[in-house]
Amino acid sequence: MAQFNYVARDRQGKKHTGVIQGDTKKMVHSRLRDRGLRVVDLQPKKETLWSKDIYIGNPVKLADFVIYLRQFSTLIKSGVTIVDSTRILINQTESKVLKKTLAQVEVDLNEGNSLSDALGKHPKVFTPLFINMVHAGEVSGSLEETLEELAEYFERQHETKQKIKSAMTYPVVVGFIALAVIAFLLIYVVPTFVDMFAQFDGELPGITKFVIGSSAWLIGNWWLLLLIIVIIGIGLYAMMQKPDTKYYIDLFLLRIPIFGNLLKKALIARFSRTLSSLLMNSVSILKAVALTEKVVGNEVFSRALGESRYVLERGRSMSEPLDKHWAFPPLVTQMIAVGEQTGTLDHMLGRIADFYESEVETATDSLKSLIEPLMIVVLAVIVGTIVLAIMVPMFELFNNVG
CATH class of the missing domain: 3.10.20 (Ubiquitin-like (UB roll))
Incomplete structure (x- = not known):
């Protein structure tokens, strides 16, 4: 079209x-x-190379999507039709991509398409999980409840993601500041003392030689350092696109001390919340596991869920392969097994999600309180080393002059 x-x-x-x-x-x-x-x-509308939309990942921010779902759910509950609700939300949303997409969804709805079919034409904005849950809500006649459930689901996902981000932001920011301070000292401060040290009668301390050498290399090869960083970044991105390579990167991330444990808790919360939400909305267990496998966001967890789907297709318990997998604690696998035996798997998964979402919150608070003093000490040691490398020969120079 x-x-x-x-x-x-x-x-x-x-x-x-x-x-x-x-x-x-x-x-x-x-x-x-x-x-x-x-x-x-x-x-x-004229299409040019520069007017084409190019996105990496989902072009709509999760925060904007949560607001859209909350407003959509409220409008539907108030008795507003789906078409009118969509038209209202086109003007309400601040996301340009979501606004444009909803305008196209409105056109499809006016032509008689179902909501799930209209949303399904925009897979970059609306995930398969979202579309399948909307379809299930339409079929069962419980679209209002489904939209409310989706709003809760994505809101919890947003909250968990924000907690992880807040825990990671501090060390990343301090790390960048540390690199900027080190670069400033090596490029602008250390060279001013080189001529002075040249007059020094005697052997310079090893630490001073190292700092001066590092300064000279950085001044002469800063472009090479930037090139290496860019190449590494592009290389990592390319590697993440291949499932086999991504598996080992994800495995490495889960094995990192402290951070790996936090990531594992967040992934368990996401997997259990997603699967619980799908099952509560009458999506079949096999389809629910398959969808969760795609959206969990970690290849290690995705493959483990793939094994669970394989045994489910053969009439066995999905907890069997998870029970043998190191990433799933006994608490998780036992609660899943009980849920399968009692027919309350969706509720059991919801309880697991509640527990691990609370664990993520506690872990992020503890991590931030641990990282802050640690990063300050690391920054002080690095800067102190450079300053010490400059000051030690200066003291000796002044003593010789005296």
């Missing part, structure tokens, strides 16, 4: 502008007329 820029007016004379899809101008005129709009101007 082509895209058209339109200018139109409603029955009250209010001006409306936007982008709409259609095979022909006649079709677009008809669609706008059905929406109660009189076309003033309609022109095909």
